[in-house]
Amino acid sequence: MHRRAPSLHPGLMTDMYHPDSAYVSWRTGRNGLTTFDLYTRTAPFGGAYLLVAGLEAALEFVQSFRYTAEELKFLARIRDYDAAFLDELAEMRFTGEILALPEGSIAFPNEPIMRVTAPFREAILLEAGLLQAIGLSTLIATKASRIVYAAEHGKRRRVAEFAFRRAQEPMTVARASYIGGCASTSLLNAAYEFRLPATGTVPHALIELFPSEEEAFEAVAQAYNRYTLLLDTYDQRQAIHTAIEVALRTQETLGHTLAAVRLDSGDLVADSKYVREQLDKADLTNVRILASGDLDEWKILELLEAGAEIDSFGIGTMLGTGAGSVEHGIAGGALGAVYKEVWYVDESGTEYPKMKLAGAKSTWPGKKEIYRHPHWEEDIIQLSHEARPDNYQRLLRPVMRNGEMIPGSLPPLSEIRELAQQNLQQLPEQYRSLTVEQPYPVHFSEGLQSLRKQAVQLVGKSI
Structure with a gap:
């Protein structure tokens, strides 16, 4: 039986509780202007910082967010939503404003x-898609930056990404x-799509294809003007002598x-x-x-x-x-980003700070800006209407306004x-290191x- 690939x-691209929440909002007539912050409470991998990535995917998601007739029929089958609510979803497009740290920015927890x-309703329906887009890319970009930092110990060394076969x-x-x-990258599709340098070596299977390692090395050497040989198929120390002869x-x-x-084991x-x-010795x-x-x-x-x-x-x-x-007791696999309501303006124009009160998970209310000291001595998070500290750099940049992308945002x-x-x-x-004694001052x-x-x-x- 032929199975077609899943379509997007x-x-x-929401969790079930997002349209459910939107429905309750619709039934009660509560759809005021709401502000959400997307941030993390901790930096990943025991480090101090996050390298921000994924904004392009996030904004593409926002721009494409809509419901087709087929999707609305699906929602009607799994939940007894009022038909008028589904009619509203059919017309829904993002009409709001988004500010974000540019991709390639350094961020710290709670920013x-x-x-x-x-x-x-617009803001709540975007939650999971935005978290997925920003969370995964930022996690991987941060991990890559740490690996590159470790590799440059003492001198500059290149790191090639070989993750295709294991990456989700x-x-x-x-x-x-x-x-x-x-x-x-080793992934040709990514090299093509993003115009990245593509690199690779040879697999063990190619070496095993030939009757001897020498014949395999000869075949590779004759095929390419510049080539790489894999040494650990049988015995690394014997292989290097064969490789040198070839x-x-x-x-x-x-x-x-x-x-x-290349050495892949041992x-x-x-x-x-x-x-x-x-x-x-062989020059x-x-x-x-x-x-x-x-x-x-x-x-x-x-x-x-060593x-x-x-x-x-x-x-x-x-x-x-x-x-x-x-070995180091460091969690990974997810960024742990959250998306929290911080401000609400009801239909009469009354403004309300919003927060979650839950100990260490308590949130900070209000529409915020982030300002960075010019010499990276501290960041200050403050309310958007407060005056900018002298000579500090504003970090959040407007990327969408009235539902439209601002030119130059990507x-x-x-x-x-x-x-x-x-x-x-x-x-x-001290904040670039793999492990940090003191967090960056925010x-x-x-x-x-x-x-x-x-x-x-x-x-x-x-309460």
Whole structure:
């Protein structure tokens, strides 16, 4: 039986409780202008920062959000919604305003990555799609930036993203990894779509295809002007001698160059030292040693601190899944972003601060701005009507107004990557490290603290 691939229905890219909430809002006539903040309470992977990504996907989702007749029939089958409510959904388009941190920005916990203001029903229906778009890309971009940082221990080393076969969203992973500093992707579809450099080596299966490792190496060397050989199919230390013999012979007869050798298993420290020694003895000093095999930022740093002779890394599973580390007690796999109501203007024009009162999960009410000290000494979160601190940089930028995209809101990927790398270079070293002793200082203005006290009193009266 032929099974067609699932199609994407933007209006159904919600959790069940979103249209249910919209229905209650519709029945009670409560659809005032509402502001939501999208942010995280903690930085991922035990670090201090987040590298923001995913805005392009988020805005594409907002622009495409609508309900087709087929989708409305589906909703009517699974829930007994009033027909007039479904009629409203049929006409619904986003009409509000969105401010966001540009992709490539550095954010810290509790800072709004995105601020959405729209009629309640529009804003609530966008929640899950926005969280998914921003959350996954930011998680992967941050992970990539940490891996690249670890790889540059002592000298500049390239990191290639090899995550396609293990990534839940491979195109998103390739794009976000590039923003985070990866030099290339193995996924040709991503290279084509995003104009990324594509790189790859050879699989063990190709080596095993031939009667001997030497014949396999010969075949690869003869096929390409510049080539990489995989050393660990049988025995790494024997393989490097075979590789050197083939490389010298092929260079003499065809002019083809051995560019790199790859180690994918074994004792990477000892084996890389041995391989480097043999290559240098053969006057193949320009041949790079590439390492792969379930590596992450912590393992890379351990290898390099132990003296591993590795020039570049190919990272797949741990990057593509945004994994944490069992050994270091670090959670991963999700960013944990939230989308919380912070302000409401009812139909009469009365304004209300909104907050969740739940201990450490309590939220901060009000329409906010973020300002950063020019030398990264602190960030200040304050109410939008409060005066900007002198010489501080405003971080949130308007990207949609009256439901329309603001021109220039989505720069090319190359510019996003450049901004990301500039920000990472400016980020003080103590906050760039894999683990941090003190979080980056994020302060809440007096006006915001006063509003929160007011909101707590309002919440207390409503209980």
